[in-house]
Amino acid sequence: MKMRKRPNILLTGTPGVGKTTLGKELAQRTGLSYVNIGDLAQEGELYDGYDEEYQCPILDEDRVVDELDDQMVDGGMIIDYHGCDLFPERWFHIVFVLRTDNTQLYTRLESRGYAGKKLQDNVQCEIFQTIYEEAMEAYSEDIVHQLTSNTPEDMDRNLEQIIQWSEQWVKDNN
Ligand SMILES: Nc1ncnc2c1ncn2[C@@H]1O[C@H](COP(=O)(O)OP(=O)(O)OP(=O)(O)O)[C@@H](O)[C@H]1O
Numbered sequence: 001m002k003m004r005k006r007p008n009i010l011l012t013g014t015p016g017v018g019k020t021t022l023g024k025e026l027a028q029r030t031g032l033s034y035v036n037i038g039d040l041a042q043e044g045e046l047y048d049g050y051d052e053e054y055q056c057p058i059l060d061e062d063r064v065v066d067e068l069d070d071q072m073v074d075g076g077m078i079i080d081y082h083g084c085d086l087f088p089e090r091w092f093h094i095v096f097v098l099r100t101d102n103t104q105l106y107t108r109l110e111s112r113g114y115a116g117k118k119l120q121d122n123v124q125c126e127i128f129q130t131i132y133e134e135a136m137e138a139y140s141e142d143i144v145h146q147l148t149s150n151t152p153e154d155m156d157r158n159l160e161q162i163i164q165w166s167e168q169w170v171k172d173n174n
């Protein structure tokens with residue numbers, strides 16, 4: 001029997017906007033498979049060098065893409081990453097860019113222990129809507145959507161919206 005086709009969803013946005021919180025809940029509610037690119041890279045040591053300035057390993061983008069490509073072709077994947085132009089355009093049926101007000105993001109990142117340049121750079125990334133612009137360049141503009149992610153109510157509404165969209169996609173594509 002042929003498997004039902006299911007959509008691939010990208011959750012992206014500045015660190016701290018709530019991608020992981022939303023993505024895991026979404027996976028539970030939809031049965032789609034959730035992949036956190038940071039965790040995947042760590043588990044497989046998919047790195048290519050070390051960034052001295054930010055004190056973190058540099059992602060080996062080609063190996064990440066190779067690692068996931070078969071699963072992405074099958075569909076039904078939720079991908080969580082704070083960047084988006086490393087993935088092939090063909091992978092995603094929809095792209096959500098989560099957005100959080102600067103003051104809230106500042107508080108969230110601070111309580112996570114971020115300080116100094118790391119804290120400032122991340123808040124600036126949100127102010128300059130860097131990831132939104134990256135997404136609009138990397139994907140067809142009509143599949144890129146911004147979602148407000150300030151409060152738990154926002155998260156509930158975002159979940160409902162994505163679940164509805166996903167159910168409709170399954171109907172339309174099977
Ligand atoms: N809609 C929301 N309203 C209030 N708090 C939220 C919301 N979404 C996430 N949070 C909180 O913000 C913090 C950061 O969330 P989360 O770890 O999901 O962000 P992230 O986008 O995955 O960050 P990173 O890119 O660094 O992994 C967590 O403490 C989480 O509980």
Ligand SMILES: [Mg+2]
Binds near residue numbers: 019020021080
């Ligand atoms: Mg996360």
